[in-house]
Amino acid sequence: MHCDTRRCAVVLVKKWIMKQYWRVGTIRSLLGLVLGMFVLGRKYYPYVPILADEGLIGALVLGTLLVFLFMGLGWLYDEKAKMWSQQVQATTERNAYQYVANYKTYAFNYPILYALLLVLNKTLTKLNLSTRAIPDSIAYMDIYFKRKLVKRDIFSALPAAKEYMKKHPFAQGADTAERPIGLRSRIKLGFQVQLLRLTWIQSLTGLLQDVLVFGALYVVLFVPESVTAATDTVPLEYLVLGILFISLPLFMVLASLGWIYDRRLRIWSPDMIVKFERNPYQYLPEPYLHIQLFPFYLALFSTIRQVFMEAGLDATSIDRVLAFLQEYSELDVARTEDMDKAKRLRKSLGVLFS
Amino acid sequence: MRFRKWLMKQQWRIVQIRGIWGLFYGILLLAITYFEYVPLFASMGALGPFAFSAALLVFFLVLGYLYDRVFIMWAPSQEVSMERNPYQYVPSPKDHIFWFPLYSSLLDMTEELARKYDVDTQYVKDARAYYARLQSLRPERNEDLDIAVKIRDEFIKSHRFVDDNGEQGHR
Numbered sequence: 001m002h003c004d005t006r007r008c009a010v011v012l013v014k015k016w017i018m019k020q021y022w023r024v025g026t027i028r029s030l031l032g033l034v035l036g037m038f039v040l041g042r043k044y045y046p047y048v049p050i051l052a053d054e055g056l057i058g059a060l061v062l063g064t065l066l067v068f069l070f071m072g073l074g075w076l077y078d079e080k081a082k083m084w085s086q087q088v089q090a091t092t093e094r095n096a097y098q099y100v101a102n103y104k105t106y107a108f109n110y111p112i113l114y115a116l117l118l119v120l121n122k123t124l125t126k127l128n129l130s131t132r133a134i135p136d137s138i139a140y141m142d143i144y145f146k147r148k149l150v151k152r153d154i155f156s157a158l159p160a161a162k163e164y165m166k167k168h169p170f171a172q173g174a175d176t177a178e179r180p181i182g183l184r185s186r187i188k189l190g191f192q193v194q195l196l197r198l199t200w201i202q203s204l205t206g207l208l209q210d211v212l213v214f215g216a217l218y219v220v221l222f223v224p225e226s227v228t229a230a231t232d233t234v235p236l237e238y239l240v241l242g243i244l245f246i247s248l249p250l251f252m253v254l255a256s257l258g259w260i261y262d263r264r265l266r267i268w269s270p271d272m273i274v275k276f277e278r279n280p281y282q283y284l285p286e287p288y289l290h291i292q293l294f295p296f297y298l299a300l301f302s303t304i305r306q307v308f309m310e311a312g313l314d315a316t317s318i319d320r321v322l323a324f325l326q327e328y329s330e331l332d333v334a335r336t337e338d339m340d341k342a343k344r345l346r347k348s349l350g351v352l353f354s
Numbered sequence: 355m356r357f358r359k360w361l362m363k364q365q366w367r368i369v370q371i372r373g374i375w376g377l378f379y380g381i382l383l384l385a386i387t388y389f390e391y392v393p394l395f396a397s398m399g400a401l402g403p404f405a406f407s408a409a410l411l412v413f414f415l416v417l418g419y420l421y422d423r424v425f426i427m428w429a430p431s432q433e434v435s436m437e438r439n440p441y442q443y444v445p446s447p448k449d450h451i452f453w454f455p456l457y458s459s460l461l462d463m464t465e466e467l468a469r470k471y472d473v474d475t476q477y478v479k480d481a482r483a484y485y486a487r488l489q490s491l492r493p494e495r496n497e498d499l500d501i502a503v504k505i506r507d508e509f510i511k512s513h514r515f516v517d518d519n520g521e522q523g524h525r
Contacts, residue, residue, distance in 0.1 A: 011495070040379065070368075070372075070375060071371075074368060077370060077374075078370070096429035103442035107488065110506075111484045115477040116464055121522070123464075138515050138516065139522070150429075193422070194415060196422075200418060204417075209380050212384060239391060268439070282446055297456065308467070311467070320459075352455060352458040352485070
């Protein structure tokens with residue numbers, strides 16, 4: 001990127017800040033569980049009968065036990081229950097952009113689908129080879145791209161797709177009936193749905209919860225006499241003062257910072273750039289490409305190659321793209337150097353859309 | 355690489371469990387800070403914070419149900435997140451490395467076939483011009499996001515799959 005303007009320098013600084021933020025976040029995610037458990041151990045050990053009289057040792061023992069408990073739960077969650085499947089299912093089902101086109105689909109897929117479908121339709125009509133498939137597909141795309149992010153459009157998308165696939169199945173006579181789902185899977189999904197709902201509510205109310213806890217704990221610092229020596233608690237009137245003069249102003253400050261983060265600094269842009277640059281699948285093929293797209297594009301380009309040969313056209317460009325797909329599919333995310341290979345492979349194709 | 359992958363697997367597990375645990379951690383912390391001020395729970399002694407946590411959990415689950423089923427709040431929530439992703443507007447590394455070469459080849463081949471049979475290729479030319487502009491846009495430049503939205507909207511407006519009269523391929 002050329003950086004000869006002041007604005008560009010600001011972008012670089014923002015990106016640097018977000019890089020540090022990403023690094024801190026990564027380390028925090030590793031250490032957060034351990035630190036959290038020890039804080040909880042310190043807070044809760046007086047309520048655990050065997051450890052109540054052990055002081056610091058009791059807090060550390062409870063914290064350590066909780067760390068091991070959660071490490072074990074992590075193993076069960078991953079290896080035994082494979083909960084990540086239902087976790088992704090619950091999230092995907094509640095992703096509105098699984099049903100309605102997102103900004104990227106409009107910007108990147110609409111033009112290519114538009115050009116290919118319409119030219120193909122005209123060409124087939126000219127050759128008297130026209131079928132209902134292409135006009136139906138055009139009509140389907142028209143409805144798809146007109147859907148908005150409203151309840152009716154979201155919930156009508158999947159039935160419409162199933163209806164279309166019934167009319168145009170991949171193979172004639174293919175079994176399109178839905179297979180029943182087992183009770184265990186349903187229970188796991190139900191659990192993940194509840195977790196997801198809690199996540200949403202926590203993310204909505206989390207900041208408020210944090211400032212309420214902060215206000216209640218820190219009012220003691222500002223008004224030391226607020227602690228009742230006998231019970232080691234803060235009387236209600238001081239707690240209200242803590243909420244009014246610590247929690248609420250802090251909430252307003254943090255909310256304003258959020259506005260500055262979003263509107264003034266637009267930090268979300270460098271934040272996303274840093275995340276994308278650190279995703280190896282931005283450069284290399286992910287399982288989805290191997291499983292779904294490579295077989296499709298291989299068949300598509302091979303078929304078009306045959307058509308080109310029959311029509312007496314030069315198929316060199318198709319051979320080039322087939323070679324590109326072949327080389328790209330051999331790159332492996334396990335080899336760090338393949339990321340540079342992927343970039344070189346793209347450059348070898350020269351200028352596109354010229 | 356295998357060790358690094360193993361280490362990252364442990365990190366993934368910790369993050370997952372921490373994510374789940376984090377939901378309850380915040381509630382437990384809130385409950386233990388405030389339970390003494392709620393008469394019903396204050397009188398429960400050691401059980402007070404846990405009972406208050408359980409009550410808060412049920413309350414949050416009810417709120418979650420309303421959020422999910424009644425108000426479908428996940429839709430506008432994702433819209434807000436989507437709007438704040440620059441790669442929704444401008445090309446990502448994956449687009450440059452994988453998708454654009456494919457798109458370019460598909461357009462070239464379609465155009466060549468159409469030309470062979472004397473079919474109008476303006477649709478392809480328009481799409482190619484669009485992608486040529488799109489691929490020059492960068493996420494580091496904020497003004498590029500605005501340009502991307504502008505050219506996308508212009509293309510969609512002037513190239514509709516089906517027009518108001520039901521005719522396909524209106525341009």
